[in-house]
Each structure stands twice: as structure tokens, then as C-alpha cells.
Amino acid sequence: KAVSELTTAQAQQEIAKLQDDLTRYGVEYYEDDNPSVEDHVYDAFYARLVDLEAAFPQFMTPESPTQRVGGTNVKSELTKITHPVPMLSLGDVFSLEELQDWDARTTKALGFQSDYNLELKIDGLAVALDYENGELVQASTRGNGTIGEDVTANVKTIQAIPQRLSEPLTIEVRGEIYMPKKSFAKLNQQRELEGLAPFANPRNAAAGSLRQLDAKVTKKRELSAFVYYTADFETLGAETQSGALQRFAALGLPTNTTNQVISVMSYISSYITHYTQQRDTLDYGIDGVVVKVNALDLQLDLGNTVKIPRWAIAYKFPPEEALTTVRDIEWTV
């Protein structure tokens, strides 16, 4: 109903409901990293409340989401950090044919068929881990690739991530923090018992658990991690991506053992077929396979575009679950 057609009583009722809903959505989004409505739905509700409160100021309250400092964008209070080396994105393809095109372009650019390192694409969230003389001194989320959030205290509670490397290296490594599926199921059971909304998927649960202000909460969430990259590969002493992963393991960093060096496209598609089928048997969520030129000097030759490397591509699986049900938006009468 248009705002002008509403009676005062109807407006009061709709304003109260919108204030409640938007406050809850704000908490889900900013504190739980687990929004239950799409952004555009949130924005539509928010705009409606602004119109209603403007037309019926007697129902405006200081706690209304429209009155929050800086609108609804109450950011989490984690400290911001800037990544000295920006964390790149990944280009992605959605079919073997597109992957073959990428292989052809890469082979052409190099002038020969190079080896690729294949890695399962863990469905978690990317972090940077800074070690100084072998000690973990800072951990941060990827954020937008340049500005992330400091999650050092939270990451120190993750058993898979060593506080100290087996060698006193000063190096930044990058990886994915994830929540094992078993931990995810246990956490959601607990949340149902407590009357809290369950997390939609392990990735949201990992993000919500990592970006906690209180590390004691993170500790209880049983997160894990896989390391897959460093820009400092001279410090690491590696000349290939597969070699880098072996060095990470030697340092005590967690790596995924499903990584494989392959060069013939036909083997790549069988690796992809295998893990498309095995997906449900893994204890962590994956959303594809990352194919990387294995030789690090060739990666440098190929370089990066503004945002993505030319030497790596993500092959994305089709979404696992059926299309999520589209919830009708019922405007209150």
C-alpha cells in the first residue's frame, strides 16, 4: 500500500514490524555474517521504513535502524589493516570448454604446454598470515583485497595454524580458513537449541566465527585452514606451486593433500570429474578446482591483470543445493 493510503494505526504497525525486522537483519549481517535476506530485500525494507517514518514522525524512535550512526552500516569493530601486497581475485570458468580455452590462451602466451598444479577450491574465507622470525604476528581477512580486518587473536585459537614455524622465517602466507562440515552441523544444532538462526552454509559460519570480537567465541567454533600461497617464494625456497605447498607442510603449515601436478588437459578433466563426484565425502566445503601454472617463474612471466592472475583460473562447480526458495515479500497490510 502506498504510504499516503495508510491509516495512522496501519502505519504504526508497519513501522514497528520493519524496525524489528531490519534490526534483526542488521545483526545477522554484521555480527553473524549470516544474512537471512538478500541485500536488495534489506534495502527495499529499509527504504520503505524511511518513507514511513518521514510521513509518520510520531513513530520514529532513536533505536530505529534508520537512526543508527552512519545509517545501518555499523561496521564490525575489528581493526582495519592494509595488505602490502594486494590479495588478488581469481578469474573463474564454468565449463571444461572454457577451461580448455584458458589452457589454450596460457599455452599460447608461454609458447609451450606447462605443468599445472590443481587444488580443490576450499569454500571458506581467505586470510593472510604474517610470520616474523617464525612467529605468527598478524592474521587478517582478505577484505576487498587491499583493506582487510585484523583477526590475529581469533586465528591464534585455530589449532591447524601454528604459532611458530619450524624455521625462523619472516614471510606472509595466504590460505583459506574453513569450518569442517562436522563442526558446522554441530554448531547449527547448538544454535537451534539456543533459538538462534542456523548458519546458511559452512562458509558463512566460518566468516561469522572468524570475525568475532571475542576470540573465546572463535575458539569454540573449531575452525581449520589450508595454506596455498606466498608472494615471498624466494624466502620460502620454492620454484613451483607444488614445491611451495611441500615447503608449507615442512614448516608446519596445513596444506591440502589433494593437490596434484598435471599437464595434460584430459587428466585435468578426470581430476575435476573425480572431485565433482567425491564432493560430499569431503569434510570441508569446496566450490571448484583452482588450476595454477606450476612453475613460479612462468607465473611471473604471465603476470596479473589489475585484479586477477593470468596464471591461475578457478573452475567452478554448479551450485550444490537446488535453487533456494524465493520467499515472497508480504508487505504488512
Ligand SMILES: CC(C)(C)c1nc(N2CCN(c3ncccn3)CC2)c2cc(C(N)=O)c(N)nc2n1
Ligand atoms: C594466489 C591465487 C590468487 C592464485 C589464489 N587465490 C585464491 N583466492 C583468491 C580469490 N579469493 C576471493 N575471496 C573473496 C572474494 C574474492 N576473491 C579467495 C581466494 C585461492 C583460493 C583457493 C581456495 N579457496 O582453496 C586456492 N586453493 N588457491 C587460491 N589461489
